[in-house]
Amino acid sequence: xxxHEYQAKAMFRESGVRVQQGEHCTTVEQALSAYxxxxxxxxxxxxxxxxxxxxxxxxxxxxxxxxxLEGGVKVAFSREEVEEYASKILGHKLVxxxxxxxGKMVSNLYVESGCDIAHEFYLxxxxxxxxxxxxxxxxxxxGVDIEEVAEKTPEAIHKEWFQPSMGxxxxxxxxxxxxxxxxxxxxxxxxxxxxxxxxxxVDKDCSMIEINPLVLSGDGTMVALDAKVSFxxxxxxxxxxxxxxxxxxxxxxxxxxxxxxxxSYVDLDGNIGCLVNGAGLAMxxxxxxxxxxxEPANFLDIGGGxxxxxxxxxxxxxxxxxxxxxxxxxxFGGIIRCDMVARSIIEASKETGLEVPLVVxxxxxxxxxxxxxxxxxxxxxxTVSTLGAAGEAIVGAIGGxxx
Ligand code: ADP
Ligand code: MG
Numbered sequence: 001x002x003x004h005e006y007q008a009k010a011m012f013r014e015s016g017v018r019v020q021q022g023e024h025c026t027t028v029e030q031a032l033s034a035y036x037x038x039x040x041x042x043x044x045x046x047x048x049x050x051x052x053x054x055x056x057x058x059x060x061x062x063x064x065x066x067x068x069l070e071g072g073v074k075v076a077f078s079r080e081e082v083e084e085y086a087s088k089i090l091g092h093k094l095v096x097x098x099x100x101x102x103g104k105m106v107s108n109l110y111v112e113s114g115c116d117i118a119h120e121f122y123l124x125x126x127x128x129x130x131x132x133x134x135x136x137x138x139x140x141x142x143g144v145d146i147e148e149v150a151e152k153t154p155e156a157i158h159k160e161w162f163q164p165s166m167g168x169x170x171x172x173x174x175x176x177x178x179x180x181x182x183x184x185x186x187x188x189x190x191x192x193x194x195x196x197x198x199x200x201x202v203d204k205d206c207s208m209i210e211i212n213p214l215v216l217s218g219d220g221t222m223v224a225l226d227a228k229v230s231f232x233x234x235x236x237x238x239x240x241x242x243x244x245x246x247x248x249x250x251x252x253x254x255x256x257x258x259x260x261x262x263x264s265y266v267d268l269d270g271n272i273g274c275l276v277n278g279a280g281l282a283m284x285x286x287x288x289x290x291x292x293x294x295e296p297a298n299f300l301d302i303g304g305g306x307x308x309x310x311x312x313x314x315x316x317x318x319x320x321x322x323x324x325x326x327x328x329x330x331x332f333g334g335i336i337r338c339d340m341v342a343r344s345i346i347e348a349s350k351e352t353g354l355e356v357p358l359v360v361x362x363x364x365x366x367x368x369x370x371x372x373x374x375x376x377x378x379x380x381x382x383t384v385s386t387l388g389a390a391g392e393a394i395v396g397a398i399g400g401x402x403x
Pocket of ligand 1: 043044054
């Protein structure tokens with residue numbers, strides 16, 4: 001789960017990580033009163049969406065598509081500028097490198113005291129699966145596209161690993177500070193902040209904290225000027241308060257709906273819809289599609305307790321995607337019976353008016369019966385018994401089989 005910058009900064013503040021004073025607003029009037037109460041002549045007016053690259057993004061009118069404002073993070077030098085920026089941001093679509101061309105509607109703003117920036121750093125905390133530990137990454141190349149830095153000058157990214165149970169000790173935080181060239185009080189400020197961030201990461205079950213830029217301010221202290229925080233959904237039972245800060249309007253509408261129906265669905269760029277039971281099998285299915293030269297349109301795990309209702313729902317969700325050119329159903333019958341799945345597929349196909357090629361692979365409980373049910377139906381379906389044959393058949397059916 002992702003949260004907004006203003007929410008992440010409230011958590012930083014609570015954890016003792018220094019941030020500028022700021023106020024969350026949803027109207028131009030609120031933005032103006034935030035400006036008045038902050039008492040800072042220079043403020044940053046910041047679009048709040050769950051995507052990065054806001055500063056370099058542009059705002060467009062959702063109806064006409066006209067360009068309204070260049071830059072989704074603006075530094076305002078007067079009350080008039082706050083009014084201008086707030087009204088050009090709120091209710092408009094922000095398109096950034098991370099939102100895709102359709103952009104995201106902005107309904108939240110953060111008005112924050114302007115910061116005197118001496119240098120912009122990059123700092124992130126994340127889970128490193130390979131070493132089964134937490135990883136702190138830092139770079140002097142902050143404020144810019146970190147992916148580009150990682151690609152062109154990987155040596156400019158410094159890394160420190162630590163165990164969540166041990167926290168980040170001063171030695172490791174200090175060695176990161178040294179790698180970033182920080183000295184004296186700035187080094188001390190960094191070490192203290194890094195330790196607090198590491199504790200917050202563990203206590204709040206974060207999956208990522210990214211601060212870009214982390215700035216060395218004019219007075220020599222470290223200030224988090226941006227804040228991106230994601231939580232590990234598997235720990236949601238420990239944090240009932242997450243639902244209060246969750247902004248569903250920022251999440252994919254179809255993914256939220258699928259989740260409500262007990263399906264785990266992720267939209268992807270390809271044209272072959274996948275309907276699978278089990279996350280591991282879904283991964284394998286996607287791999288096989290790619291192996292035969294096709295591209296999966298989604299990841300869809302209907303789970304172990306799937307019934308005809310959830311299968312119909314899954315078909316409906318897959319077919320909502322206009323880029324679908326074929327569907328591959330791959331079911332391993334354990335508790336679920338393949339003949340039940342077969343009947344549900346026939347029903348769902350009728351209900352959804354299925355018009356694209358369909359390939360079904362059954363394995364496990366009642367797989368033979370399932371195949372017979374499908375083969376004897378009037379449904380236009382290809383049934384296969386192995387995963388390889390399934391991949392080959394669906395990619396072939398949409399006319400994309402590689403030589
Ligand atoms: P994004 O990463 O989505 O573009 P940031 O929060 O990093 O958004 O803001 C973009 C840039 O705007 C920062 O790199 C920084 O230079 C500037 N900026 C952000 N907040 C402030 C602030 N409070 N005072 C001065 N400059 C700011
Ligand atoms: Mg940033």
